[in-house]
Amino acid sequence: MPQIAKLETFTNEFVCFVRVTDDTGAVGWGQTSTYHADITALIFHRLVAPHVLGQADDDILALVQRVEEKEHKFPGSHRCRALAGLDTALWDLHGKRAGKPVCALIGGTPGTVRAYASSMKRDITPEDEAARFVRLRDEKGFTAFKWRVGAECGHDIDEWPGRTEAVIPVVARALGDGIDKLVDGNSGFGVARAIEVGRMLEAEGIGHFEEPTPYWEMDQTKAVTEALSLDVTGGEQDCDLNVWRRMIEMRAVDVVQPDVMYMGGLAKTLQVADMAAQAGLPCTPHAANLGLVTMCTMHLLRAIPNAGKYLELSIEGPDYYPWQEGLFLGDPHHVEGGHVTVTDAPGWGVEINPAWLERASYQVSQRS
Ligand SMILES: [Mg+2]
Incomplete structure (x- = not known):
């Protein structure tokens, strides 16, 4: 051994x-x-x-x-x-x-994974966000997009007055039908405002409302989940299995979002995914940059039975994430027709620069 x-x-x-x-x-x-x-x-x-x-x-x-x-x-x-x-x-x-690739070690197979194009920006106007999404839809074939509402831990105060009311319909309508639409509140709202924003999202056909209320207040999240029909999602910061157990048992969210790196690795993330599977909940992990977390998540999604509909794939470049430039050789997150690919290369299948x-x-x- x-x-x-x-x-x-x-x-x-x-x-x-x-x-x-x-x-x-x-x-x-x-x-x-x-x-x-x-x-x-x-x-x-x-x-x-x-x-x-x-x-x-x-x-x-x-x-x-x-x-x-x-x-x-x-x-x-x-x-x-x-x-x-x-x-x-x-x-x-x-x-x-x-x-073997890691996905094969945990019961999966190499192959493609549908990705959603994930914006990290709040300091972007609704019109600019819509324009870059439409370009990505047409150039890279993405069929799902996530954008940001409210302000991070914002106590109902928006990035600037009226941004949330504007960015929801402007982006949703620019993308049009046949596209999955997701938004992220990053703990930005109290319960009443979160439900109000959630109704706006439902009216525009948005199906995923991430972290509507402070994530550590699970009773608040649960109240929003119960009031709305779209999927309320969360869990990206959580790394304690007892917190996860409680979140899943109380049905605080409709979709769990562990982050492989924040969790402490793949082995513990698999435990969360399994807990969710037993409760009938999908797992759409958090993966907000193009460090190794995204590749680990790609392998995970190729293996677990309750994989959510898509991989989170950051669309931000050097202006937002200068530090992620040049980490790997080649282009391990190459997008073709809105999908990325887990190859059959052994291990994670990436080469560090x-x-x-x-x-x-x-x-x-x-x-x-
Ligand atoms: Mg998030």
């Missing part, structure tokens, strides 16, 4: 790649969650690496749980963000050993 011999991080402020090497010299590549990634790298070497070096690597979930128990005084998001680096590197290693790694800060933990 191979054991974990070395764990290396390559990081800047936004992205931290992890390389795991086993005692036979085989390697796998993963990534911690994005943002403050330099802090996450430090946590990785202090809270994660010491507990798994020298351990057999066959049971990824057991290793994640081992770290959670060894560091049970630190149950927060940063521990999960760091664990995602371990988990995703090990899945890549397992795939490369087996000569050596020039990016060259510029990153390096740290190593290994068996002494």
Whole structure:
């Protein structure tokens, strides 16, 4: 049984790649969650690496749980963000050993995944948002789009007065029939305003209302879900399985949206997806940038029985996400007819750009 011999991080402020090497010299590549990634790298070497070096690597979930128990005084998001680096590197290693893509290790197959074009912008006018969506619909064949209403944690105060009332019909009508339409409130509204906005969405044929109210107030989310007929969705920030259990049992949302990286990796995300499947709920994960999270989500959606209708695919470029440029060789998120493709390449099937790694800060933990 191979054991974990070395764990290396390559990081800047936004992205931290992890390389795991086993005692036979085989390697796998993963990534911690994005943002403050330099802090996450430090946590990785202090809270994660010491507990798994020298351990057999066959049971990824057991290793994640081992770290959670060894560091049970630190149950927060940063521990999960760091664990995602371990988990995703090990899945890549397992795939490369087996000569199979990760999706095949979890019961799926390579192939295409329908994507929805996901806007991250609120400082964009309704007309400009509509114009770029129509261009993407016609040029790349997207059949689903998500845009933003309200303001992040906005307490009913809009990005600018009247934006929500304008952006809903302007974008929906520009896209026209036969397109799935989604909006995201990012915890922006109280219950009464969320229901009012939800009725506007329903009138324009929008079927997905994400995070209408503060996500940590699950009773509020549930009240909105019960009042509206469209799908209320959420969960992107949540990484605690007990929170997920409660959210699913109380039917706070109609669709669960775990983020593979915020969750602490694929193994824990599969647990959430399974909990949702048993409750009859679809899983449409959160994947808001073109770091490794989107590729991990593509593999997940090719495997789980309750995969939602589409993959979240960010449409933002260098003006919004300058840090995501040049992470990978080639174009792993290439869109054809509104779909991306999971290939049969082993592991995650991506190659990290050596020039990016060259510029990153390096740290190593290994068996002494
Ligand atoms: Mg969201």
